[in-house]
Amino acid sequence: MADDERVELVDLVETNDLTGIRLWLAEHPPYEIADELARMDSHLAIIPFRLLDKDRELEVFEELDPGQQQAILMGLRDSAFRELLEQMDPDDRARLIGEAPAKIATRALAGLSPAERKMTAALLGYPEESVGRYMTPETVILHRDLQVGRALEVIRAKGAEAETVYTLPVVDDGRRLAGTVQLSDLVVNGPDTVLKDVVDVFAPRVRATEPAEGAARLMQEANLVALPVVDSEDRFVGLLTFDDALELIEAADSEDIARQSGASPVTGHYAAVGVLRLARARSVWLLLLIVTSTLTVNVMQGFEGVLEEVTALALFVPMLTGTGGNVGSQSATAIVRALAVGEVRIRDLPRVAWKESRVGLLLGLMLASIALLIGSFLVGGRIAVAVALSVTAVCTWAAIIGSSMPLLARRAGVDPAVVSAPLVSTLVDATGLLIYFTIARAVLGI
Amino acid sequence: MADDERVELVDLVETNDLTGIRLWLAEHPPYEIADELARMDSHLAIIPFRLLDKDRELEVFEELDPGQQQAILMGLRDSAFRELLEQMDPDDRARLIGEAPAKIATRALAGLSPAERKMTAALLGYPEESVGRYMTPETVILHRDLQVGRALEVIRAKGAEAETVYTLPVVDDGRRLAGTVQLSDLVVNGPDTVLKDVVDVFAPRVRATEPAEGAARLMQEANLVALPVVDSEDRFVGLLTFDDALELIEAADSEDIARQSGASPVTGHYAAVGVLRLARARSVWLLLLIVTSTLTVNVMQGFEGVLEEVTALALFVPMLTGTGGNVGSQSATAIVRALAVGEVRIRDLPRVAWKESRVGLLLGLMLASIALLIGSFLVGGRIAVAVALSVTAVCTWAAIIGSSMPLLARRAGVDPAVVSAPLVSTLVDATGLLIYFTIARAVLGI
Numbered sequence: 001m002a003d004d005e006r007v008e009l010v011d012l013v014e015t016n017d018l019t020g021i022r023l024w025l026a027e028h029p030p031y032e033i034a035d036e037l038a039r040m041d042s043h044l045a046i047i048p049f050r051l052l053d054k055d056r057e058l059e060v061f062e063e064l065d066p067g068q069q070q071a072i073l074m075g076l077r078d079s080a081f082r083e084l085l086e087q088m089d090p091d092d093r094a095r096l097i098g099e100a101p102a103k104i105a106t107r108a109l110a111g112l113s114p115a116e117r118k119m120t121a122a123l124l125g126y127p128e129e130s131v132g133r134y135m136t137p138e139t140v141i142l143h144r145d146l147q148v149g150r151a152l153e154v155i156r157a158k159g160a161e162a163e164t165v166y167t168l169p170v171v172d173d174g175r176r177l178a179g180t181v182q183l184s185d186l187v188v189n190g191p192d193t194v195l196k197d198v199v200d201v202f203a204p205r206v207r208a209t210e211p212a213e214g215a216a217r218l219m220q221e222a223n224l225v226a227l228p229v230v231d232s233e234d235r236f237v238g239l240l241t242f243d244d245a246l247e248l249i250e251a252a253d254s255e256d257i258a259r260q261s262g263a264s265p266v267t268g269h270y271a272a273v274g275v276l277r278l279a280r281a282r283s284v285w286l287l288l289l290i291v292t293s294t295l296t297v298n299v300m301q302g303f304e305g306v307l308e309e310v311t312a313l314a315l316f317v318p319m320l321t322g323t324g325g326n327v328g329s330q331s332a333t334a335i336v337r338a339l340a341v342g343e344v345r346i347r348d349l350p351r352v353a354w355k356e357s358r359v360g361l362l363l364g365l366m367l368a369s370i371a372l373l374i375g376s377f378l379v380g381g382r383i384a385v386a387v388a389l390s391v392t393a394v395c396t397w398a399a400i401i402g403s404s405m406p407l408l409a410r411r412a413g414v415d416p417a418v419v420s421a422p423l424v425s426t427l428v429d430a431t432g433l434l435i436y437f438t439i440a441r442a443v444l445g446i
Numbered sequence: 447m448a449d450d451e452r453v454e455l456v457d458l459v460e461t462n463d464l465t466g467i468r469l470w471l472a473e474h475p476p477y478e479i480a481d482e483l484a485r486m487d488s489h490l491a492i493i494p495f496r497l498l499d500k501d502r503e504l505e506v507f508e509e510l511d512p513g514q515q516q517a518i519l520m521g522l523r524d525s526a527f528r529e530l531l532e533q534m535d536p537d538d539r540a541r542l543i544g545e546a547p548a549k550i551a552t553r554a555l556a557g558l559s560p561a562e563r564k565m566t567a568a569l570l571g572y573p574e575e576s577v578g579r580y581m582t583p584e585t586v587i588l589h590r591d592l593q594v595g596r597a598l599e600v601i602r603a604k605g606a607e608a609e610t611v612y613t614l615p616v617v618d619d620g621r622r623l624a625g626t627v628q629l630s631d632l633v634v635n636g637p638d639t640v641l642k643d644v645v646d647v648f649a650p651r652v653r654a655t656e657p658a659e660g661a662a663r664l665m666q667e668a669n670l671v672a673l674p675v676v677d678s679e680d681r682f683v684g685l686l687t688f689d690d691a692l693e694l695i696e697a698a699d700s701e702d703i704a705r706q707s708g709a710s711p712v713t714g715h716y717a718a719v720g721v722l723r724l725a726r727a728r729s730v731w732l733l734l735l736i737v738t739s740t741l742t743v744n745v746m747q748g749f750e751g752v753l754e755e756v757t758a759l760a761l762f763v764p765m766l767t768g769t770g771g772n773v774g775s776q777s778a779t780a781i782v783r784a785l786a787v788g789e790v791r792i793r794d795l796p797r798v799a800w801k802e803s804r805v806g807l808l809l810g811l812m813l814a815s816i817a818l819l820i821g822s823f824l825v826g827g828r829i830a831v832a833v834a835l836s837v838t839a840v841c842t843w844a845a846i847i848g849s850s851m852p853l854l855a856r857r858a859g860v861d862p863a864v865v866s867a868p869l870v871s872t873l874v875d876a877t878g879l880l881i882y883f884t885i886a887r888a889v890l891g892i
Contacts, residue, residue: 261779333707
């Protein structure tokens with residue numbers, strides 16, 4: 001059995017080895033099965049999915065992205081379709097239905113039991129990417145006058161899922177959130193203790209309409225396993241659990257990383273995303289940037305006379321624009337990340353720009369000395385001096401641009417991550433060339 | 447009180463307003479206090495820190511980075527120093543001591559009680575960045591023959607911290623891990639149930655010597671609130687808890703993001719890191735890249751004759767290298783992220799390169815049409831054709847390079863994130879120019 005790991009599910013599916021598939025499924029946990037399904041075409045993925053036991057089917061299904069879930073649902077008979085949806089967590093189901101084409105969404109809502117349909121509809125009422133879309137509304141709710149012994153009985157009777165009972169909401173009359181208790185508090189305290197004496201009234205809470213990513217980062221900062229969600233009148237409406245918070249943070253980081261490279265975020269497993277969708281996600285910024293880079297052509301044209309006179313100046317153009325782009329991208333990346341994790345705020349702009357300008361100047365001086373060496377060796381004297389001076393100026397300038405733009409974007413209400421490395425490079429290219437030719441003209445006296 | 451949020455702690459500290467500081471501290475949760483302290487110079491941060499209540503002092507201290515903790519410790523009297531260290535979680539303390547200069551480390555270990563010193567020393571025995579350094583060894587351990595009622599009594603007697611009792615390790619004779627139970631399982635099942643009947647024997651586990659980041663990603667994939675850690679003989683040695691997993695994932699993402707911009711990761715709060723340290727972290731790759739970019743100067747020199755004949759060719763150099771760099775960075779970023787979250791593996795290299803080459807070709811064709819327009823308008827006919835053909839070729843080539851390099855790095859045992867946007871851009875610059883001038887010579891017949 002030692003080479004079990006090397007049997008790939010997709011090979012078994014392609015050879016239609018049903019016994020092999022069953023064996024493979026029995027030996028792997030749900031999240032690994034989901035991972036393998038995500039790598040396959042959906043018409044193949046449906047085969048092992050249908051062979052799963054009833055209980056594991058749901059676990060695997062909930063690990064898939066909404067897009068993959070849709071594809072699997074399309075391949076199921078009506079009864080299996082209904083059963084699967086009915087068992088899903090309300091928050092996952094709401095996200096699936098919210099993102100599905102109208103045809104699937106209608107089929108899905110129609111198949112639900114009235115109680116589940118109502119809950120899903122309520123979740124769908126919250127704005128996209130808000131806490132309301134990700135919270136779990138089905139939780140145990142405890143009244144503050146309850147005794148610990150009775151509270152444990154309530155939990156026992158509900159038989160709730162583990163991740164929603166680690167942290168329990170405590171409410172007062174009118175379902176207003178008083179605070180939370182930990183399950184461990186209930187276990188540790190005597191059965192006669194009244195909840196209002198152990199409830200943590202300072203426990204953070206969020207509104208259902210707030211952005212989900214911010215709530216997830218709050219959970220991370222404050223080390224919370226679950227965060228109570230309230231409506232505008234402070235009434236408890238659900239819990240955001242750590243597993244959803246982890247997913248939100250990973251998705252937000254993936255999005256930021258994609259945006260940093262000038263691509264729109266693509267949801268879904270890399271292996272499952274087609275060439276056209278990848279190209280589309282990356283094309284918007286590339287188009288904008290190539291049009292912007294016409295500026296560099298204009299600048300070069302403006303100095304065509306200088307270039308004709310001293311062709312050697314052209315030799316250093318890629319090195320100079322490249323270096324400026326690199327320094328600017330580093331600054332931009334550092335500030336975008338610092339903004340994302342809350343280490344820098346809009347009002348820090350002057351401090352940040354001042355700090356980065358000194359970093360850029362230091363780096364510029366260091367790189368200029370290398371450029372001077374390379375230049376002296378390859379073309380000699382004066383041109384090398386012009387290149388070295390330009391490198392210093394361009395690096396300082398690039399660091400200022402790269403660090404200010406994310407902060408200005410945030411101030412303008414735009415996601416700072418759109419200030420991508422390619423955007424900074426392109427902007428620094430044009431201005432850098434202007435600096436270079438101006439300095440070169442002065443140094444060479446032309 | 448509406449503008450409370452706008453009173454900054456640092457202003458209160460700078461004006462030495464002790465009452466104001468006490469008020470501010472009372473009104474903010476520990477993680478926000480830690481965040482403010484992290485923004486200050488350490489000689490200032492010690493002032494509000496000393497004004498904290500004894501219990502909150504520890505909470506705030508544990509939220510700080512090891513570097514900030516060291517600075518705070520240095521400012522404390524010996525008794526306060528000892529007390530603080532003694533109360534810290536063993537895993538946090540081990541990390542602090544492991545990273546501290548010898549002087550602090552010795553002072554710290556000497557001050558601990560024998561029991562705490564032994565535990566810290568054990569944690570320090572694990573390799574850096576391994577699970578052993580991050581796990582909590584102080585947990586409740588349950589024997590599989592125990593009854594649920596008795597297990598709850600054990601937990602009650604231990605009065606353990608909340609995050610270590612959500613998931614409880616169950617062991618057999620010889621302390622070998624049998625599996626885990628959830629605290630909620632104990633609450634839901636009758637007091638006479640024996641643990642071996644409810645223990646989840648399939649619950650994932652990790653070795654203490656494995657990399658901590660991988661364990662954290664496993665917790666994320668499998669939605670675990672705690673992961674049991676075992677030694678080489680499968681004996682239980684500790685728990686990795688979700689709050690440490692979240693921190694590990696955020697740190698890993700921050701590192702990847704920094705590396706993607708060609709900078710070494712800098713630990714610590716952005717505001718607390720000095721200009722010199724920032725410059726040093728970014729300088730290594732910049733130096734390497736500017737030396738590498740000498741290649742572009744060489745290529746340009748090789749075609750100096752062509753350039754002298756048709757100076758207009760130089761005009762498009764920044765646009766071409768910029769576009770190639772952008773496409774290559776996008777591919778590299780996408781693949782580095784897919785590797786980090788486990789969506790792509792080394793053996794997928796041919797599939798990935800083939801997919802990305804098609805993405806690159808599509809993007810290239812699209813961008814070439816824009817370049818053709820811009821070129822025809824600015825310099826006309828033949829040169830525009832040469833530019834457009836080059837854009838297509840360079841984009842395809844950049845996508846192949848950008849997507850293969852992270853996979854090749856991983857295969858060579860190097861962190862794929864070193865394949866940064868600047869590295870890809872610089873490599874694509876030189877080869878792209880070669881492609882451009884070769885095509886131009888063919889099209890223009892020179």
